[in-house]
Amino acid sequence: MTTVKEAIEAMIRERNVETGRVSGLSRQIIAQMNTLQTGILVNFENLPGINSSGAAHLNLYLQTGAKEALRAALRSGIAQQPSLKMTINSAFRTVAQQHILYRVYQRDPKLIPLAAKPGNSNHEDGLAIDVNNYNVWKPYLLANGWQWLGGNDPVHFFNTNGRDDVSTLGVKAFQSLWNRYNPTERVTVDGNFGDQTAAKMDRCPIGGFAVVNVFRLGDNGAVVTRIQQHLSNVGFPVAVNGLFDRQTKDAVIKFQLKQGLAADGDVGPMTLKLLGIKL
Structure with missing residues (x-):
């Protein structure tokens, strides 16, 4: 099984950064986040007006408040232009995906000119979206509680209608998963993406941890x-x-x-x- 570190090395060699390579691991992290904090991330791909490419890197999740603000913006835009669709380039980004971007940035800033350290991107909070056709959607988003990052990153919009510490929860979710599947090499579940946690992430299989049997209080058989x-x-x-x-x-x-x-x-x-x- 390819590890995250091996995938990063391949991306640098191929000059092609694709965080969708860790989609299996990302799905497990999202599920664990919603276990640690029930319903913290909600899917929005079925909102009227969303155009999804189905790309592996896309995690179409937001916090509930941000989803409702997006619903309002979509409703406003479609009311004016019934055939209008919003094309999403990026939404929620897992700590595994952010780790890839940050590692590549550290190793080869020509390939990734800038990336936040895992646990510090508002894409990890479920409060941000990157919109391909941003000029069309900008007035509707701004009128419905979204903020525009500006010319340096024109596709990026963010919302403040939610918790701003969900990125830390994402780190805790990964740390909890690591401990479940590696009980003899446990890491402190503190939400801090330090060197130890980063080293564990490098060793993870990109497809996610293998399902294992765990027997606990209340089981029988x-x-x-x-x-x-x-x-x-x-x-x-x-x-x-x-x-x-x-x-x-x-x-x-x-x-x-x-x-x-x-x-x-x-x-x-x-x-x-x-x-x-x-x-």
Whole structure:
């Protein structure tokens, strides 16, 4: 599986920066953001008047307030010109996409002349859009709560009707995902995209983390029975009833502490391996 670092190297060699290469990872990050903060990002591709190319890099998400401001601008424009369509070049940008832009900017500023450090772009807040036919849409956007960045970046419009810390939430979402799939190499979930988090991002598969089985409190079934049997066999006796109950979770935590794992009570790949369980 190609890693983010390998994809960046290829983009520099090919002189073609395409953040859509991490679309699989981006989808996981967006889903995790909406898990950490329910409904923080909402899709807007079905708004009347939106023209989407379907390009892999496009994440047509905004915060709710920004989406409604966009809906109002679209309604105003279409009322004046019924056949008018808004072509979006960029909307929400995940921390993985911003990492690519920033890494390329650091390595080759001729290829990317300017890029914000991950966690600092308002595209990461779900409050910005880049509009291809910006001259047509500019009056309608400005009349409905959008602001224009100006001549230096004429396609860029941003909205203030929402939280301005969502980019930090995006970093936390990535850090949480990393920890879930790499329980022995955990990173602090603090929303700070520092060197450690950047190094983890470089190692991520561009298609996203592989789906793994994680068993936790409330689960039941044959695998839970095996977990309970193995816990009992290695000195952490529990009732073998196929129900992942509080007693089972407490035993898992004790086992994880003994093994030097993150003691969260969830049984993921590493805990299963150390228990000697193959699925």
